[in-house]
Amino acid sequence: MTIWDTFRVAIRSLMKNKMRASLTVLGVVIGIAAVTTMVSIGQSASALVQNQFMALGTNVIVVFPESQQRGGVRQALTVTLTAADSQEIAAQCDAVLATTPLVGAAGQLIYGNTNWNVNELSGVGSDYLIVRNWDMAAGDFFTEDDIKSGAKVCVIGHTVVTKLFQTGNPINQIIRIRNIPFRVVGVLEKKGVDMVGNDRDNLVLMPYTTVRKRLQGSNFDNVNAIFVSAVSPARMTEATKQIEQLLLERHGIEPGKTPDFRVQDTTEIAATLGIITGVLTLMLSTIAGISLLVGGVGIMNIMLVSVTERTKEIGIRMAIGASGNDILRQFLVEAIVLSLMGGLIGILLGSSASVGATLLINYFNPGQDWPIVISLPAAAVALAFAGFVGVFFGYYPARRASRMDPIEALRYE
Amino acid sequence: MALIELREVRRSYDLGEIQVHALREVTLNIERGEYVALIGPSGSGKSTLMNTLGCLDRPTGGSYLLDGQEIVSMSRDQRAKIRNQQLGFVFQNFNLLNRTTAVENVELPLLYRQGMTSRQRRRIAIEMLEKVGLGERLDHYSSQLSGGQQQRVAIARALATSPSILMGDEPTGNLDSKTSREVIALFRELNETQNLTVILVTHDPAVAKNARRKIVLRDGEVVADTPDIDIAMGALHREDDE
Numbered sequence: 309m310t311i312w313d314t315f316r317v318a319i320r321s322l323m324k325n326k327m328r329a330s331l332t333v334l335g336v337v338i339g340i341a342a343v344t345t346m347v348s349i350g351q352s353a354s355a356l357v358q359n360q361f362m363a364l365g366t367n368v369i370v371v372f373p374e375s376q377q378r379g380g381v382r383q384a385l386t387v388t389l390t391a392a393d394s395q396e397i398a399a400q401c402d403a404v405l406a407t408t409p410l411v412g413a414a415g416q417l418i419y420g421n422t423n424w425n426v427n428e429l430s431g432v433g434s435d436y437l438i439v440r441n442w443d444m445a446a447g448d449f450f451t452e453d454d455i456k457s458g459a460k461v462c463v464i465g466h467t468v469v470t471k472l473f474q475t476g477n478p479i480n481q482i483i484r485i486r487n488i489p490f491r492v493v494g495v496l497e498k499k500g501v502d503m504v505g506n507d508r509d510n511l512v513l514m515p516y517t518t519v520r521k522r523l524q525g526s527n528f529d530n531v532n533a534i535f536v537s538a539v540s541p542a543r544m545t546e547a548t549k550q551i552e553q554l555l556l557e558r559h560g561i562e563p564g565k566t567p568d569f570r571v572q573d574t575t576e577i578a579a580t581l582g583i584i585t586g587v588l589t590l591m592l593s594t595i596a597g598i599s600l601l602v603g604g605v606g607i608m609n610i611m612l613v614s615v616t617e618r619t620k621e622i623g624i625r626m627a628i629g630a631s632g633n634d635i636l637r638q639f640l641v642e643a644i645v646l647s648l649m650g651g652l653i654g655i656l657l658g659s660s661a662s663v664g665a666t667l668l669i670n671y672f673n674p675g676q677d678w679p680i681v682i683s684l685p686a687a688a689v690a691l692a693f694a695g696f697v698g699v700f701f702g703y704y705p706a707r708r709a710s711r712m713d714p715i716e717a718l719r720y721e
Numbered sequence: 722m723a724l725i726e727l728r729e730v731r732r733s734y735d736l737g738e739i740q741v742h743a744l745r746e747v748t749l750n751i752e753r754g755e756y757v758a759l760i761g762p763s764g765s766g767k768s769t770l771m772n773t774l775g776c777l778d779r780p781t782g783g784s785y786l787l788d789g790q791e792i793v794s795m796s797r798d799q800r801a802k803i804r805n806q807q808l809g810f811v812f813q814n815f816n817l818l819n820r821t822t823a824v825e826n827v828e829l830p831l832l833y834r835q836g837m838t839s840r841q842r843r844r845i846a847i848e849m850l851e852k853v854g855l856g857e858r859l860d861h862y863s864s865q866l867s868g869g870q871q872q873r874v875a876i877a878r879a880l881a882t883s884p885s886i887l888m889g890d891e892p893t894g895n896l897d898s899k900t901s902r903e904v905i906a907l908f909r910e911l912n913e914t915q916n917l918t919v920i921l922v923t924h925d926p927a928v929a930k931n932a933r934r935k936i937v938l939r940d941g942e943v944v945a946d947t948p949d950i951d952i953a954m955g956a957l958h959r960e961d962d963e
């Protein structure tokens with residue numbers, strides 16, 4: 309009996325009891341659809357997280373000042389991290405692409421008779437765009453000269469444009485912060501909201517010297533953070549080491565002493581988030597896998613009933629010359645056909661469900677833009693698993709059928 | 722060498738406390754082209770002998786040579802192959818697959834043969850159905866056929882593999898006397914025109930009379946083996962007279 313004949317016989321047998329076959333298939337459909345959907349959504353979530361990190365600047369390392377504890381008194385005003393540190397990191401560490409100091413400030417924006425509060429008001433260096441992997445939508449970023457002179461210029465995010473200028477052109481307009489006029493020289497490209505829903509386009513950037521001189525009135529050179537980007541994601545760890553080495557030296561920290569700075573690598577955060585989404589995907593797939601298992605048990609159940617019910621048929625086939633193997637193959641192929649059919653339908657259903665779910669998420673969370681991911685490997689694995697379920701749960705009933713005694717089987721009514 | 726050679730074939734069932742001896746030391750030869758009827762009272766071991774001859778059952782002792790091949794020592798699969806290639810079976814209750822057409826039923830044994838295309842199978846099945854006079858009923862389901870027609874489909878199925886022996890365990894048992902005569906005539910014709918060896922189990926003296934050789938079984942033993950129907954009937958009823 310050729311395999312093709314076996315398939316034809318199997319399909320013909322299944323067609324004789326369409327209702328039962330479809331209900332059995334349904335069990336597998338649900339399992340496979342669940343697996344496909346869950347894995348796709350899980351992957352979509354981790355793709356989202358990755359995209360967000362790309363947006364932050366993939367290779368970003370952040371250096372924070374660490375306040376020193378001396379005799380239990382917090383030395384808040386000690387200058388630890390400086391703009392000079394930032395320049396030296398850029399100049400001396402060869403795994404570093406660019407750096408920018410960051411000086412934070414706060415204040416309300418006023419334009420004409422409109423005012424607006426931003427999420428972030430920062431003073432940064434001229435390499436900020438490189439470090440953050442960002443671009444201008446209009447105008448230019450401020451220059452090295454602006455930084456030297458502490459010029460009263462600023463660059464604004466997309467949200468600020470819509471809130472203060474509506475449809476007008478913001479370039480070269482004057483906005484006021486704490487009654488100081490700043491000229492808008494450029495508009496940043498729109499970035500959207502981050503993972504927790506914060507609007508990343510609601511910000512104002514200006515030279516760090518300007519913030520320090522005009523808004524803080526401070527004479528110190530200290531900065532709140534230094535953002536560093538490595539030349540490639542692969543060299544993040546190397547860059548981190550070089551920065552630590554350089555700063556320990558520059559700050560004269562003796563070996564064994566606590567450093568007055570902290571170097572944080574965003575890959576760590578990315579890795580942690582990756583683990584979280586990975587665990588999530590695993591959990592969802594486990595639940596889905598269990599439902600697939602239930603589908604498999606359904607197949608076994610139906611096949612067992614079918615073998616008993618068709619005892620007479622088995623007897624007839626054996627009497628006219630079917631070997632045990634012929635019978636085994638027939639029932640096994642029936643189980644596999646059932647589960648593969650369920651697998652295919654399940655994948656189609658699961659893929660549409662995951663696209664639908666992603667569209668729904670994006671509809672209710674505008675700006676979030678979950679990527680639509682249909683996981684082909686997941687589909688392939690699911691289909692293979694369906695086939696495996698068919699073989700696994702079909703084998704026992706099929707073997708039972710193949711071992712029947714022809715005389716007893718023929719006598720069965 | 723005879724087509725069938727049974728030597729001291731025994732078949733007993735071990736039911737724990739008691740042993741049932743369905744066949745005790747049956748020794749007989751059947752030549753190619755013979756037409757044999759197996760008769761005997763109920764429980765005398767006719768079906769057991771038939772199943773043994775048909776390689777469906779394995780005797781507990783003795784030797785069974787079919788066309789020179791020892792069947793007793795064969796594996797299940799080897800016996801399945803013998804059934805497929807050398808034997809044709811007809812049953813009392815027809816044993817056709819339900820929800821399956823006549824032609825598909827007849828094709829069935831050919832499915833378990835190597836190297837046959839579906840077209841060849843179909844051609845042979847149609848030819849066989851025409852031979853048993855059912856050329857018009859190819860696509861009828863079993864349930865749409867009369868008992869006599871169903872038995873003819875079963876005969877066509879048995880003949881599809883061109884076996885050397887056609888066996889029937891009370892093949893007319895479920896038929897009325899008229900259809901029974903038609904089916905018997907068909908057996909006779911196959912035996913005479915194609916030299917097919919026919920072995921039938923029957924309760925019906927009319928059917929037994931039709932066969933050229935009558936073997937009478939009683940309590941698992943052959944008590945008469947004769948071409949004469951009267952002698953056979955005498956052997957069958959001897960005990961009742963005592």
Ligand SMILES: Nc1ncnc2c1ncn2[C@@H]1O[C@H](COP(=O)(O)OP(=O)(O)OP(=O)(O)O)[C@@H](O)[C@H]1O
Pocket residue numbers: 734736741742743761762763764765766767768769770
């Ligand atoms: N599977 C079995 N287990 C136990 N005993 C059996 C089995 N099959 C048959 N027998 C016994 O073997 C003996 C012969 O049975 P068999 O079926 O060959 O009789 P038979 O001549 O065909 O009878 P009938 O004319 O009623 O069909 C009987 O006594 C029966 O009880």
Ligand SMILES: [Mg+2]
Pocket residue numbers: 767768769
């Ligand atoms: Mg019987």
